[in-house]
Amino acid sequence: MTPVEIILLGRTLMKIGEQALPTPEDGTPPGGERTVVIVMTDIYQNPGTTVGEVARRTGLPQSAVSGSVARLRSVGSVISEPDPRDRRRQLLGRNPNLTPRRRTVAAATVDDAVAGALGEHTPTDLATVLSALETLGEWLTPQTITRLRPDA
Template structure:
């Protein structure tokens, strides 16, 4: 497998995963928003710059997304006490609790549909 084939496989797996996400989960979110939310949950307390570097979206897009997520009580932002120019982002306790209570998202049906079984 070469790098292009690996990239295509990754895209196919992401599409399969998106199909399997329940409607009440992150399915209604755009791909970039899902990537940003996933990054924030994986690396809580990260700066906007750190998130931007990892997800590879423009900083303006990440900042706008974080603002929308904050307005919807998904994340909270605080000023970095060590560098007051930086904003740190972390999931809210409410969002963490919702994530713990999310229903399972089996992939059997989406996989069978994709494979034609």
């Protein structure tokens, strides 16, 4: 597989993941899920972090991180508290209470979205692709990225 093929595969997988996400019940329009997931994952892995730190670690613009944090706070996935060292800054973390949205997203599967992306396929084809995705997910975790960047 070439680097270009991996980039295109990554884009396809992101689109399938976005398609598989359940539609928010609060009427939030779809879009921006990729950034929200990246920001949420970073906050969950780095409790007590700030918007600026998330932006630095993820490489996302601070404005995109701020927007994602606002969205995550509005649905109750992320909580914030003033930084005791600098009351102007907010420290971010995972809401310890499982919200209905987090419960819905955690229960979602990609099966139907993958089946739709495959088009004409047999049950064996679908099982093969889903198994390959499981294997990739076990080996290529979000932490994998930190091993690729020398500054991470």
